Amino acid sequence: xxxxxxxxxxxxxxxxxxxxxxxxxxxxxxxxxxxxxxxxxxxxxxxxxxxxxxxxxxxxxxxxxxxxxxxxxxxxxxxxxxxxxxxxxxxxxxxxxxxxxxxxxxxxxxxxxxxxxxxxxxxxxxxxxxxxxxxxxxxxxxxxxxxxxxxxxxxxxxxxxxxxxxxxxxxxxxxxxxxxxxxxxxxxxxxxxxxxxxxxxxxxxxxxxxxxxxxxxxxxxxxxxxxxxxxxxxxxxxxxxxxxxxxxxxxxxxxxxxxxxxxxxxxxxxxxxxxxxxxxxxxxxxxxxxxxxxxxxxxxxxxxxxxxxxxxxxxxxxxxxxxxxxxxxxxxxxxxxxxxxxxxxxxxxxxxxxxxxxxxxxxxxxxxxxxxxxxxxxxxxxxxxxxxxxxxxxxxxxxxxxxxxxxxxxxxxxxxxxxxxxxxxxxxxxxxxxxxxxxxxxxxxxxxxxxxxxxxxxxxxxxxxxxxxxxxxxxxxxxxxxxxxxxxxxxxxxxxxxxxxxxxxxxxxxxxxxxxxxxxxxxxxxxxxxxxxxxxxxxxxxxxxxxxxxxxxxxxxxxxxxxxxxxxxxxxxxxxxxxxxxxxxxxxxxxxxxxxxxxxxxxxxxxxxxxxxxxxxxxx
Amino acid sequence: xxxxxxxxxxxxxxxxxxxxxxxxxxxxxxxxxxxxxxxxxxxxxxxxxxxxxxxxxxxxxxxxxxxxxxxxxxxxx
Numbered sequence: 001x002x003x004x005x006x007x008x009x010x011x012x013x014x015x016x017x018x019x020x021x022x023x024x025x026x027x028x029x030x031x032x033x034x035x036x037x038x039x040x041x042x043x044x045x046x047x048x049x050x051x052x053x054x055x056x057x058x059x060x061x062x063x064x065x066x067x068x069x070x071x072x073x074x075x076x077x078x079x080x081x082x083x084x085x086x087x088x089x090x091x092x093x094x095x096x097x098x099x100x101x102x103x104x105x106x107x108x109x110x111x112x113x114x115x116x117x118x119x120x121x122x123x124x125x126x127x128x129x130x131x132x133x134x135x136x137x138x139x140x141x142x143x144x145x146x147x148x149x150x151x152x153x154x155x156x157x158x159x160x161x162x163x164x165x166x167x168x169x170x171x172x173x174x175x176x177x178x179x180x181x182x183x184x185x186x187x188x189x190x191x192x193x194x195x196x197x198x199x200x201x202x203x204x205x206x207x208x209x210x211x212x213x214x215x216x217x218x219x220x221x222x223x224x225x226x227x228x229x230x231x232x233x234x235x236x237x238x239x240x241x242x243x244x245x246x247x248x249x250x251x252x253x254x255x256x257x258x259x260x261x262x263x264x265x266x267x268x269x270x271x272x273x274x275x276x277x278x279x280x281x282x283x284x285x286x287x288x289x290x291x292x293x294x295x296x297x298x299x300x301x302x303x304x305x306x307x308x309x310x311x312x313x314x315x316x317x318x319x320x321x322x323x324x325x326x327x328x329x330x331x332x333x334x335x336x337x338x339x340x341x342x343x344x345x346x347x348x349x350x351x352x353x354x355x356x357x358x359x360x361x362x363x364x365x366x367x368x369x370x371x372x373x374x375x376x377x378x379x380x381x382x383x384x385x386x387x388x389x390x391x392x393x394x395x396x397x398x399x400x401x402x403x404x405x406x407x408x409x410x411x412x413x414x415x416x417x418x419x420x421x422x423x424x425x426x427x428x429x430x431x432x433x434x435x436x437x438x439x440x441x442x443x444x445x446x447x448x449x450x451x452x453x454x455x456x457x458x459x460x461x462x463x464x465x466x467x468x469x470x471x472x473x474x475x476x477x478x479x480x481x482x483x484x485x486x487x488x489x490x491x492x493x494x495x496x497x498x499x500x501x502x503x504x505x506x507x508x509x510x511x512x513x514x515x516x517x518x519x520x521x522x523x524x525x526x527x528x529x530x531x532x533x534x535x536x537x538x539x540x541x542x543x544x545x546x547x548x549x550x551x552x553x554x555x556x557x558x559x560x561x562x563x564x565x566x567x568x569x570x571x572x573x574x575x576x577x578x579x580x581x582x583x584x585x586x587x588x589x590x591x592x593x594x595x596x597x598x599x600x601x602x603x604x605x606x607x608x609x610x611x612x613x614x615x616x617x618x619x620x
Numbered sequence: 621x622x623x624x625x626x627x628x629x630x631x632x633x634x635x636x637x638x639x640x641x642x643x644x645x646x647x648x649x650x651x652x653x654x655x656x657x658x659x660x661x662x663x664x665x666x667x668x669x670x671x672x673x674x675x676x677x678x679x680x681x682x683x684x685x686x687x688x689x690x691x692x693x694x695x696x697x
Binding site for chain 1: 628632634666670691692694
C-alpha cells in the first residue's frame with residue numbers, strides 16, 4: 001500500500017546563518033514515534049547537545065504536526081512544539097490548535113526545526129519550498145495578537161502566523177507562542193526560547209496536497225466521523241459553553257484552584273462559570289481547523305479598566321486567572337485573559353505567579369515597597385499590574401518572570417510551601433489533594449504540573465477518592481492514550497467531550513498512512529515516547545528523579561480548609577506510595593528512572609547507554 | 621414509573637451499560653440523585669443532566685416517561 005499522511009520532509013532553519021535545508025523524514029522516526037509529540041521527543045533527544053542551555057544557539061525548537069493533521073476528520077488541526085525548557089531545564093512541549101499545523105503540512109513538511117539565534121528580530125516566512133528571513137523590527141515589542149494582525153496585513157490573509165509577545169522577547173520562563181488571535185502553545189516556556197533566538201514570528205503558506213494512502217476509504221470514514229459528531233448527544237451540551245462549562249463541577253468536587261490553591265472551593269464561581277460567560281460576554285463560537293464542535297468563544301467584556309474583545313476565557317484561564325486570584329466576575333477574567341494573551345503569557349502559569357505574589361504580599365513576605373503597590377485577592381488592578389510587570393521584567397516582575405519555584409527560593413520565608421509547581425512548571429486547573437489518580441498524574445507528567453497527559457478525577461470519584469489502589473495504573477493508562485492524539489496531530493476533545501470511540505482513530509490511521517498499525521501499536525509508540533521524554537530530563541538535569549516528582553508542600557502538609565474536600569491532603573508517605581507503585585508498574589527504578597530492560601524492550605537501548613554514562617543506575 | 625437513563629462523555633465507562641440508554645424503575649418524587657444512589661453510581665461523576673433535551677440539575681424530580689441524559693465533566697480544558 002502506498003504511504004500517506006506524511007509529507008516526507010523536515011525543514012531545518014538556522015537563524016544565525018539565515019539558511020534552511022530539508023532532510024527526508026526518517027522511516028524509523030515515523031515507525032517508532034508516529035509524529036507530533038513523538039517527533040518532538042525524538043528530535044530533541046537527537047539534536048539538542050547534552051548540557052546545552054535552554055537559552056543557547058544549540059537549543060532546538062521542534063514544531064511538528066502529525067500524520068493525521070490536515071486530513072479530513074474532526075479536530076485535525078493540532079501542532080506540537082517542544083524545546084529544552086527554560087522553566088524546567090528538562091523536556092518541554094506544548095500544543096496549540098488553530099490553522100498553523102495543517103498549513104505546515106500543505107507547505108510540505110512533517111516538522112520544522114529552528115536552531116541558532118537571529119542577529120536581529122526575525123520573521124521567518126515559509127511559502128511552500130521557499131524560506132525567507134525578514135526583519136521583524138517593526139513588530140518587535142508589539143503584543144502577540146497585535147503582531148499577528150500586523151503581519152496578516154503585510155503578508156496576506158492566506159498566511160498562518162505564530163508570534164510571541166513581549167513576555168517571550170523578555171525571556172519570561174512561561175512565555176507562550178500565540179496563533180490565530182487566541183490559540184497558544186502556552187506551557188513550558190517555548191515562547192521564551194523563541195524570544196532568545198530573536199524569533200518574533202513564523203508565517204506559513206502551503207499549497208500542496210497531503211497524500212492519503214486510501215483516499216476513498218479515508219474520506220468515507222471522515223464523513224462518518226463528522227456526521228457522528230453532530231448526532232452525538234454531547235454535541236448540544238458542549239458547544240454553547242465550551243470548556244467553561246466545567247467550572248461548577250470542579251467546585252462541586254472540591255478541586256477548583258482558589259486563592260493560590262489555599263482552598264479548593266471558590267464561593268464566587270457562579271460569576272465566572274459557563275453560564276456567566278454565555279449570558280454576559282460571549283459573542284460567538286470559534287473553532288480550529290476542521291472542527292465541528294468549537295470550544296473557543298469570542299467574548300466582549302467591559303470592566304473598570306476598559307473593554308476587551310478576546311478569545312476566551314477557557315476553563316484553565318477561568319481557574320487560574322479567576323478563582324486562583326479571587327476574581328469573581330467573568331468580565332474581569334476576560335480582561336485579564338486579554339492582557340495575558342497580548343503580552344504572550346501562559347495564562348495558567350501567569351495566574352499561578354500572580355496568585356503566589358498576592359499571597360506573599362498578604363503574608364508580609366513582599367511589601368508595598370518591594371512591589372510598587374498593594375496587592376489584594378479579587379482585585380483586577382493587582383492582577384493586571386503583576387502580569388504587565390512580569391512580562392516586561394520590570395521591578396518585582398523580573399523575579400516573578402522566573403516562575404514560582406525560583407521566585408520562592410529567593411523570597412524564602414516559607415513561600416516555597418505555596419509555590420504550586422512540579423519540575424518548575426506551575427500547576428494547572430485541578431487541585432488534587434482529594435484525588436490521588438489526578439495527583440500522581442500531575443506528579444509524573446513529563447513537562448511539569450499539567451493536566452493534559454492524564455486527567456483522572458472521575459476515576460478517583462468512581463473508584464474511591466481516599467484509596468491509592470489502582471491510581472498509578474490509571475495515570476499510566478491515560479498517559480499513553482491521551483498523547484496518542486498529540487502524536488497524530490489531533491485534538492482529543494472529540495473523544496473526551498463528544499464521546500468518539502478510540503476505535504475510530506485506530507481505523508483511520510492505516511487508511512491515511514498506509515501503515516499497518518493497530519491501536520496497541522500507537523499505544524506502544526506513546527509509551528516509547530513517554531520513556532524518552534523522561535530520559536531527556538534525566539540526561540539534562542543532574543540528579544533528576546524521584547525528588548522532582550513530589551507535589552508542592554502545601555498539598556502534603558495543609559489540609560484543605562473548607563468546602564467539599566475539607567480536611568483532605570496527600571501526605572508525603574502517600575505520595576511516596578503512589579510513586580513506588582507508579583515506578584514499579586512502568587518498569588522504572590525506585591529512583592524514578594526508566595529501567596534498562598524497559599528501555600531495551602521499547603527499542604531505546606541507546607538511551608540506556610547515555611544515562612549510564614551519567615552514573616545513573618537503571619536496575620528496577 | 622419507568623424512565624430512560626443514559627450518559628455521555630468520559631463517565632459513561634462507570635455507568636451501567638457503558639452509558640447507553642437503560643430503562644429504570646423510578647419511585648414517586650425521585651430525583652436524578654436518588655436514582656443514581658440506588659444504582660450505586662456517584663452523582664459527582666456528572667456535571668448536570670438533560671431531561672427530554674432540557675438542561676436540569678441532578679436535583680430534578682423525574683416524571684413518567686422522562687428521557688434523562690447525564691453529562692460527564694469535560695476531561696481537561
